[in-house]
């Protein structure tokens with residue numbers, strides 16, 4: 016059979032921007048191969064691309080650090096899902112943060128919420144200072160932001176909503192309107208909700224960042240990050256640094272994360288359904304002191320959930336305080352049979368951890384407790400298993416960790 020170019024009659028059709036989330040997730044950045052018609056892109060492992068004359072590459076690509084077909088397609092998909100003009104992918108969420116902070120001149124000042132992701136806190140306090148960038152942390156950014164701004168020095172405000180691990184929310188619009196009066200950019204780390212549940216750029220943020228490692232890839236098998244934004248100036252600066260610093264993901268990781276992203280809406284809905292079941296189960300247990308879940312109407316900032324999250328969804332993450340202290344928290348995590356005791360989040364499998372002894376152990380106790388991270392706090396990432404099985408697992412683990420502890424376990 017002779018293949019000619021016109022054997023394939025339909026050229027690749029990019030999805031129209033009016034398409035909704037699920038359609039974009041499946042089709043954005045996923046053109047059919049114009050030569051073979053392959054519906055799924057191949058993995059472009061080639062590090063270099065032929066040129067027909069000096070400085071005239073055959074296609075769009077020259078060298079894989081600068082741009083690679085798989086990264087290009089993944090970035091297009093992220094931009095579509097975050098309602099952004101541009102997206103850039105990085106080798107991890109942390110590399111994304113580092114690249115954004117590197118874009119600031121020496122002498123710049125940053126305001127951040129207090130309970131940021133531990134690795135972000137570490138970068139802000141231990142690395143940024145070496146480049147002459149100072150960070151001020153605020154436990155109540157909506158109220159304090161105007162006072163914390165230093166004229167001609169503050170360049171960036173860093174928000175995580177929901178925060179980790181206490182799941183408190185920030186009104187992005189409220190902070191952005193103050194920031195924009197002073198020409199300051201607002202960054203929102205949207206890792207905990209994913210673009211299905213929240214699109215920060217629609218609420219006034221200038222840059223949205225993700226640890227793709229979590230919900231977007233969703234299968235706990237890729238480490239990657241991404242940033243999305245609308246400003247062409249930010250694109251020039253950040254894409255320059257993406258290439259100059261070179262903290263870029265591999266073509267294979269881009270391909271895997273793009274495959275994961277195609278089912279994000281299904282996984283995010285299921286995770287929210289499961290987290291709602293788990294949150295209600297915990298809230299009605301006598302073994303539980305309190306539950307932090309933005310999807311419960313009892314959450315102190317439920318009005319923000321309703322305004323900022325798709326259909327008032329709470330997402331797949333929650334945390335709770337257990338009766339019996341640190342020991343009970345640790346016993347609980349060892350007694351679950353479906354929830355695995357492990358760090359990280361956002362995968363198809365459910366996880367539990369004790370932030371005070373694991374992800375947040377680096378923060379001094381007083382600071383930790385001031386932020387609500389008590390030793391008896393357990394963080395839960397709900398996966399996409401059956402909700403009824405998760406509910407039973409939570410109940411039996413609570414019973415073993417607290418109910419029978421006085422009899423069987425004095426420690």
Ligand SMILES: *Cc1c(COP(=O)(O)O)cnc(C)c1O
Pocket residue numbers: 107108109110132134135175179204206207225226227228229238239240
């Ligand atoms: C995991 C995580 C990061 C860091 O991402 P890596 O991909 O692990 O480098 C940043 N922010 C949040 C909220 C995270 O959960």
